[in-house]
Amino acid sequence: MTTANLRVAVVGAGQMGADHIARFSHKISGAEVVAVVEPDEARAKAAVAGLPEASTRTRIEDALEKDSIDAVLIATPGPFHEAVLLPALEAGVEILCEKPLTPDSESSLRILQAEQQLDRPHIQLGFMRRFDAEYIALRELIASADAGALLMLHCAHRNASTGEGYTSSMLITDSVVHEMDVIPWLVGEPIAAVEVKKARKNSLAPAWLDDPQLIIFETISGVLADVEINVNVQFGYQVTTEAVFEKGIAEIGKTAGLMRWQDASFGGVEHVSFKTRFAAAYDSQVQRWVNAARNGTIDGPSAWDGFLAATVSEAAVEAQTTGKRVAVQYAVAKPDFYN
Amino acid sequence: MTTANLRVAVVGAGQMGADHIARFSHKISGAEVVAVVEPDEARAKAAVAGLPEASTRTRIEDALEKDSIDAVLIATPGPFHEAVLLPALEAGVEILCEKPLTPDSESSLRILQAEQQLDRPHIQLGFMRRFDAEYIALRELIASADAGALLMLHCAHRNASTGEGYTSSMLITDSVVHEMDVIPWLVGEPIAAVEVKKARKNSLAPAWLDDPQLIIFETISGVLADVEINVNVQFGYQVTTEAVFEKGIAEIGKTAGLMRWQDASFGGVEHVSFKTRFAAAYDSQVQRWVNAARNGTIDGPSAWDGFLAATVSEAAVEAQTTGKRVAVQYAVAKPDFYN
Amino acid sequence: MTTANLRVAVVGAGQMGADHIARFSHKISGAEVVAVVEPDEARAKAAVAGLPEASTRTRIEDALEKDSIDAVLIATPGPFHEAVLLPALEAGVEILCEKPLTPDSESSLRILQAEQQLDRPHIQLGFMRRFDAEYIALRELIASADAGALLMLHCAHRNASTGEGYTSSMLITDSVVHEMDVIPWLVGEPIAAVEVKKARKNSLAPAWLDDPQLIIFETISGVLADVEINVNVQFGYQVTTEAVFEKGIAEIGKTAGLMRWQDASFGGVEHVSFKTRFAAAYDSQVQRWVNAARNGTIDGPSAWDGFLAATVSEAAVEAQTTGKRVAVQYAVAKPDFYN
């Protein structure tokens, strides 16, 4: 590992980008933000306020000039990823890209092709759940076969509420996409089919939104993984998984911490945002990416994982629209490049 | 209420019947077992060993003679219920009948018709979950609308293992039948449709058994209730329900009690049998039935609930066989007699 | 065991007595209340309202006449126990006596002497914690030595609030008396010394009451058992014990049941009364006493245990008054009669 700090350009200075910029300043060893790429100049200025040596840019191409950066962290909305990924790959810098890789499998394939022009994978994808201690513990339990083979997963993905721009298909493409990555990662094999069922509608959800829904995935060996996607639960932010094995059960995602007894009841505090629920996972993800990038490698989900998720996502949207079970077809087999 | 003890004939002296006989001796106020009806004489003798004043009979008709009993508790297998229910109804005695009412909706209808010849319902059905403190608390929470309307239920029904005679259709007719009763009771409305999905097979289950499976019920207002039926889990006996409301979540069925910390871990003891898991519910069910019977009424699920469960059960077996969603059709509307 | 019901006279028709009368009517097998002894006639009449065949008496002697009862359950305040116990012992009936046996060790000794005129112990004492499932599980764990020898106990005894007549010494004699019985029963040996420390006073407790306090018991082998007695906690009724072993820890008394997630928090319901917290223990205690009494024996703490608790109680009040550690001196050794 080089001893020099990794020079990072953060692309996108919205909520997610600002979070990452603060993370580099306060928690991450071995990296510093040297540029912020953001078309909105006021927002860009605000983002670098505490970073006197960081520059602001409106275009990724400017940041990539003259070998002034080693890496980019992409925190723009998904539809803008391709326009950043392609020049960044061409420049050969290290990349941490927030999920999704791109909004559809076709554009994801283009990214895979561009990346394969390089010597090795340069893109790490921001599926941060893989860095959550409980998900890691569950994956190890599954891999150990200590409780026998895995048979089913029951997942719940609950958000307090959604905003104006959030549509029914985004239940799949924006939210359940996390399960599309983490289920194959847990099970150790790809998703083979998907079906979607609508539950009784939550009257507190926006009128246009069919919320909640039940998504049922099957992996190739027949593991059933049902996902309750429920994004106007009001009470908090909660992501849980119950794994059903041949001779045991395991559960992750229930909140703990300080417990109180008062007023004839007892209990604790639930998360209300992914930021606190997955704070440690985000920190770990970025630190491990920095460590890997300084060593010329990645240490997390790759662009290939992003392509898989994009493909499953399209099948799930079709399942949601048709009400039918949809078999998932992957356009290409996994290139050796990603093994 | 009369002050005299209710004179009960227990029909069937197998495991369930023996359990009930012991219950009357050790825990139930206001009733006594005066007869045991059981064709196997040795078993019958064993059952009354501690009851010097109780007689044994091989046929229900003998027990019903000469006004010598006030009530029958039927603990034979389901296929034998009709042959006991019809003469018992004719004799006008009080009846507590273990689930199911009868094995199919057609025979259940015959029971409904026979019972309607009487002045009021005489049959209480042994769906004991309705007497479990946590189920009752969940039902009250749903009825209160304190967390908004109910949208989904996630149920798990897990047994340690099954014996030789247990078939794939019995997953539905023998096990999930409990959920078929308790889901409408919780939600407050009937089941409208059912679908069945097979998960990856447990290699520890018998070769002929597709275990576990996922049963998905819809109620008439659109509440989705998924049930993991999983009867060779090895680790214990566990029945849980998670209820998803518009602004909250509730969960029942997780074991508690003495907690230990030892050997780098912590935890407690899980049930391994329905007998301990639902012991208090069985006691409460029988006591409340006795109290009601002494007052000339019932206090629990009726034959009508048994007919509903039999109808849903048939639809679920069809769904299991065809792999398709099956709409549930009830042959008759609810008679006023049962309101 | 005789098949005839045990004919019980309940002495005292206050809150506790009324509770027991209802218990016999609704939950206990093999016994019936045939008399209520209560000087307040209106209260006595109310108590037998649902029991047409039960008589009311103002004096225990009247109830004991003419062999009309088999047993008495004493539910009067402690200072009145001796006046009931002595004639009941003389009549040779079975006795379940609410704690304490009597208010002091001297009068308890008189009861011991009277009882030893009989063929065997007739008095069972109402320390109901011994019938609580978690206490029983903890005792079994201690006896098993599965986690090594027991070294310490941390107990908490919390009541929502206390009334006007409740004094600082009653913290000991009325409340901690339960721990004085249950600690030796758990540990398997007597208490050897006691010390009392006052904590910061709860401003919500009555002005005259030093509440909470910390009572520290030592058993003869050196097990330290500290008890937080805290009787104006407002939030509920909670009785917990943490046991510290050589290689592990165990904890009992934390409430479970239905869990809810709502309003950015999660939790469940805490007890607010001993009546619900120990409901099952009371039922079990009375049923097991009835079963034993019908067989001419007792099945629970004896008058000897009451004498031990009375002796410890006096030492603890002295420790509370003096602020000093007080060694406990038992006036007599355990008679063979009680082995």
Add this chain to the structure above:
Amino acid sequence: MTTANLRVAVVGAGQMGADHIARFSHKISGAEVVAVVEPDEARAKAAVAGLPEASTRTRIEDALEKDSIDAVLIATPGPFHEAVLLPALEAGVEILCEKPLTPDSESSLRILQAEQQLDRPHIQLGFMRRFDAEYIALRELIASADAGALLMLHCAHRNASTGEGYTSSMLITDSVVHEMDVIPWLVGEPIAAVEVKKARKNSLAPAWLDDPQLIIFETISGVLADVEINVNVQFGYQVTTEAVFEKGIAEIGKTAGLMRWQDASFGGVEHVSFKTRFAAAYDSQVQRWVNAARNGTIDGPSAWDGFLAATVSEAAVEAQTTGKRVAVQYAVAKPDFYN
């Protein structure tokens, strides 16, 4: 804040020092280890193996030469602290000193005097519990008075086992010293008295060690804080606190995470080392110290807190030896310098 990294010398390359060196490399933003001070040359070399630009020194004075460092982190045993603290203070560098400040109150006073020659406090003391999320939550709850005033604390401090050099007085000076800091920090006022009681001895503890013991602290307003110190519990590493308020209870320190059901039981994994139990607290402590040091301040317990703990520690050792309650006398009042 300066943008330059804080140049840190780590003093002591034992287990604790090595841990901190790894922390700077992998988790801490804004600081780098430039020197390791360690008399054992082999150990020193090993410590800087991954740090090509860091030097090794055998004496603190060498590291302090020529303005080559900005800060020192002292990770040697307590008896060696003074010899590092005094020259480091003289050099005016920033200091993070592992607990205790020094082994006794007299030497701690000397440190206070030396530090007051500077413009402001330069020493932050390594009581890492103040950076644990649950301790912070408990302190906020106490400060909020949301559950009324605090009345009692029940603390448990449990280690799996102790080594050869660990003596009975180290129960106090090495282990309970953490509670001596955190209790006043939680309660908001100093400790006024202390008493020590020996429990039944753990036969698995070394023969020379009276383990476990119960330490009872009183703060100046009368809050009682009992501490079970128990350092050969075998089962794991566990640090818990239960806080008793006027109208509620709160508890911290119970482990959570992945829960499993298997083999007729359920449970999770307990910590076995302070390194995992307090990993996040150590990270937070060091990061916040780095951030503060770069701004010319401290952000945690000061040398004054170290002096208080040293004073209480001496009183507690006296209480342990004499078996008596010992009032704590602080030699000096808090200088304005530390406000």
